[in-house]
Amino acid sequence: MSAVPPYLFFRPRVVRTERLSPTLLRVVFGGEELAAVVSGGRDQRFKLFLPQPGQSTPVLPEPLGLDWYADWRALDPAVRGIMRTYTIREARREPAEVDVDFALHGDLGPASRWAQLARPGDEVALLAPVATDNGGVDFQPPKGTDWVLLTADETALPAVAGILEWLPTGTPVKAWIEVAHPDDRIPLATKADADITWLIRGTSPTVLDTLTAATLPEGTPYAWLAGEATTIRALRRHLLHTRTYPRPTITFTGYWRRGSTEDDLLTAEA
Numbered sequence: 330m331s332a333v334p335p336y337l338f339f340r341p342r343v344v345r346t347e348r349l350s351p352t353l354l355r356v357v358f359g360g361e362e363l364a365a366v367v368s369g370g371r372d373q374r375f376k377l378f379l380p381q382p383g384q385s386t387p388v389l390p391e392p393l394g395l396d397w398y399a400d401w402r403a404l405d406p407a408v409r410g411i412m413r414t415y416t417i418r419e420a421r422r423e424p425a426e427v428d429v430d431f432a433l434h435g436d437l438g439p440a441s442r443w444a445q446l447a448r449p450g451d452e453v454a455l456l457a458p459v460a461t462d463n464g465g466v467d468f469q470p471p472k473g474t475d476w477v478l479l480t481a482d483e484t485a486l487p488a489v490a491g492i493l494e495w496l497p498t499g500t501p502v503k504a505w506i507e508v509a510h511p512d513d514r515i516p517l518a519t520k521a522d523a524d525i526t527w528l529i530r531g532t533s534p535t536v537l538d539t540l541t542a543a544t545l546p547e548g549t550p551y552a553w554l555a556g557e558a559t560t561i562r563a564l565r566r567h568l569l570h571t572r573t574y575p576r577p578t579i580t581f582t583g584y585w586r587r588g589s590t591e592d593d594l595l596t597a598e599a
């Protein structure tokens with residue numbers, strides 16, 4: 330039996346954009362082929378490829394085989410499509426569309442810059458899941474979890490929104506979400522019993538200070554931490570060493586690192 334890869338490449342176009350808040354911009358991608366995208370929900374990740382300045386569509390290796398990553402790295406960095414990691418906020422069939430919520434951080438990075446200028450018809454490429462069990466969902470509370478702890482910044486807010494939608498009715502949740510602007514406190518739909526604290530950067534105490542001072546529920550926790558990498562590491566250390574949470578009860582992901590582009594992080598990993 331031949332194994333079907335859980336991710337495939339797509340070349341959709343921007344259908345529309347929607348400003349969700351001062352920092353968050355939803356870009357809706359569309360095209361019939363996107364009907365094949367199957368999100369695992371929660372914090373489902375995918376790879377986005379953007380054109381370089383002056384290009385109308387991102388350059389990808391030909392052919393796009395299982396070795397696409399090595400082939401992509403072998404292309405000229407000034408020519409190959411710019412690769413970034415994002416979260417599928419929602420994938421729909423009719424019409425076939427995928428929503429991606431971009432945290433705009435000014436003119437600093439190509440993805441943020443691209444999103445701010447995105448117009449209907451703009452072409453991108455996605456390496457997106459076509460099976461629910463695709464290895465790109467990190468939020469996996471083990472059996473026996475009594476309550477869920479979430480921390481996020483605006484880059485992880487789309488993932489938190491997906492997690493809160495997915496959690497079963499009545500699940501106790503304590504969430505700390507740090508955003509840039511009071512109007513970034515977007516509505517979050519959930520059937521969970523969620524206690525959400527919004528923190529405004531520069532005005533409120535930091536997530537670390539708030540979590541350190543918090544009284545947390547009894548019972549077996551499952552902690553999911555995402556956002557700026559240095560902050561996430563400090564939060565994890567606090568949970569491991571001060572709260573003595575067992576390692577398997579903590580899932581942590583640096584979504585970005587201050588002072589490093591995503592390309593820098595990939596080069597450091599290689």
Ligand SMILES: Cc1cc2nc3c(=O)[nH]c(=O)nc-3n(C[C@H](O)[C@H](O)[C@H](O)COP(=O)(O)OP(=O)(O)OC[C@H]3O[C@@H](n4cnc5c(N)ncnc54)[C@H](O)[C@@H]3O)c2cc1C
Nearest residue numbers: 415416431432434438439440441484586587588589590591
């Ligand atoms: C699994 C996963 C899921 C993600 N999902 C989302 C998502 O749904 N929405 C989303 O907006 N982001 C998401 N991110 C984060 C996103 O990939 C990074 O913010 C990425 O660096 C943006 O690319 P860029 O081209 O704009 O900036 P880069 O070229 O990568 O970086 C340029 C500069 O900007 C800085 N920078 C990057 N992001 C920020 C930021 N948010 N605020 C301030 N400075 C920043 C970097 O430190 C660097 O100095 C996700 C990351 C991961 C790993």
